[in-house]
Amino acid sequence: MKLFIVLLLFSSLSYASDKIKVMGLFNGKAYLNIAGQNKLLTVGDTYKGVTLLQATGKYAKIKNKHGQEVKLTTSGSVSSGGYKKQTKTSLKIYPDSNGMYQVKGLINGNPINFLIDTGATYVAMSERHAKKIGLNYKDKGVISSAQTASGIVTTWEVTLDSVEVGGIKINYVSAAVISGNHPYEVLLGMSYLKNIKVQHSGGAMLLQKKY
Numbered sequence: 001m002k003l004f005i006v007l008l009l010f011s012s013l014s015y016a017s018d019k020i021k022v023m024g025l026f027n028g029k030a031y032l033n034i035a036g037q038n039k040l041l042t043v044g045d046t047y048k049g050v051t052l053l054q055a056t057g058k059y060a061k062i063k064n065k066h067g068q069e070v071k072l073t074t075s076g077s078v079s080s081g082g083y084k085k086q087t088k089t090s091l092k093i094y095p096d097s098n099g100m101y102q103v104k105g106l107i108n109g110n111p112i113n114f115l116i117d118t119g120a121t122y123v124a125m126s127e128r129h130a131k132k133i134g135l136n137y138k139d140k141g142v143i144s145s146a147q148t149a150s151g152i153v154t155t156w157e158v159t160l161d162s163v164e165v166g167g168i169k170i171n172y173v174s175a176a177v178i179s180g181n182h183p184y185e186v187l188l189g190m191s192y193l194k195n196i197k198v199q200h201s202g203g204a205m206l207l208q209k210k211y
Contacts (some may be wrong), residue, residue, distance in 0.1 A: 002061065005158075006049055010124065012169075015124065016144060019034075019035060019036075020034050020050060020062065020064065020072065021033040021034060021142060022060055022072045022073060022167065022183070023104075023164075023166060023167050024105065024106040024109075024111070024167070025055060025056065025057055025058065025059065025060055025109070025188055026055070026056075026057055026110070026111075027055065027057060028043050028055055029041065029042050029052075029055055029064050029111075029191055030052055030055040030060040031044070031106065031111060032036060032047075032050070032052075032060070034046055034047055034048050034061075038104060040104075040111055041055075041180050042065060043055055043105070044107065045168040048065070048066055048146075049065025050062055050063070050065065050193045052060075053069065056201070057109055059071050059072060059073050060073075060075065063069060072162045074120065078147055081085050087200055088207060089166065089167045089168050089207065089208070089209040090166070090207060090208040090209065091103070091165060091166025091167070091168065091206070091207045091208075092201075092204045092205070092206050092207075093204060093205045093206075093207065094203065094204050094205075095204075095205075099145050099156050100116075100150070101115070101116040101205050102114065102115050102116070102185070103116065103165055103166070103188070104165075105144075105163065105165035105188070106162070106163070106165075106166055107123075107133050107135075107160055107162070107186070108133060108134075108135070108160055108162060108164055109162070110132075110133040110134070111202035112129065112132075112133060112186050113182070113185050113186065113211070114165065114185065114187070114188040115185035115186065115187055115191055116187075116188045116193070116205065117187040117188060118189075118190065118193060118198070119163065119189075120187045120188075120189030120190065121176075121189055121190055121191065122157075122174050122176045122187075122189045122190070122191045123173055123174070123175040123176070123177050123186065123187065123188060123189050123191055124161065124175065124176045124177075124178060124183060124186070124187040124189055125175065125176075125177055125178070125187070126177070126178055126180060126181050126182055127177060127178070127179060127180060127183075128181050128210060129177075129179070129186050130177045130199075135160075135177065137156040137158050137177040138156065139160060140155030141154070141157055141158040141177060142156065142157040142158075144156070144157055146176070147180070148178075149180075151160075153178055153179045153180065153210045154178075154192040155176050155177060155178050155179065156176070156177040156181040157174065157175075157176055158174075158176075158177060159173070159174055159175070160173045160174075161193045162174070163188075164193075165188065165207065167209075168207060168208075168209045170192055170195045170196070173192050174191040174203050175191065193207075195210065196208060196209055196210055197209075197210055
């Protein structure tokens with residue numbers, strides 16, 4: 001009986017360590033959660049025995065540590081036994097040492113660091129961030145202005161093709177690009193958060209896709 005319990009426990013731990021989840025997809029790269037750790041992989045990279053063979057905006061093809069090749073999308077997860085459909089997509093985020101909730105995500109398929117701000121009306125970023133992800137905000141944005149602690153600044157109101165955090169992808173999200181280098185982090189505001197469920201539990205913030 002003891003041997004059976006030990007084997008069962010080992011089997012459960014092995015299953016957990018094999019689990020792979022797609023957090024974000026774009027051409028040539030995939031943002032994966034492998035055995036509970038988030039990792040951005042480029043085609044050819046290997047992490048914890050998992051090799052990224054192919055990546056597009058729609059799927060990723062990986063080889064797991066057992067040599068199995070599996071195609072993944074953001075709608076499910078995979079283990080060494082194969083593909084498993086998820087019923088819900090959710091993400092638990094714990095605060096940093098300053099009490100802020102930061103999370104990695106994607107804007108139009110480009111990796112970016114977000115600071116969750118429920119007090120911000122829009123997803124907001126500096127010109128530096130906008131240029132980094134190749135956002136054509138000056139030609140396609142609507143110019144406006146905003147009052148900040150430093151005074152009145154120029155802004156450009158744009159619509160992002162997509163914003164994705166933890167596999168929760170929302171299309172056509174309103175955003176604001178702010179003149180200069182502030183804010184230092186891209187603010188994940190209510191233009192994205194209003195489309196998902198946001199809850200607090202045990203000090204953590206839980207983001208969950210609405211169905």
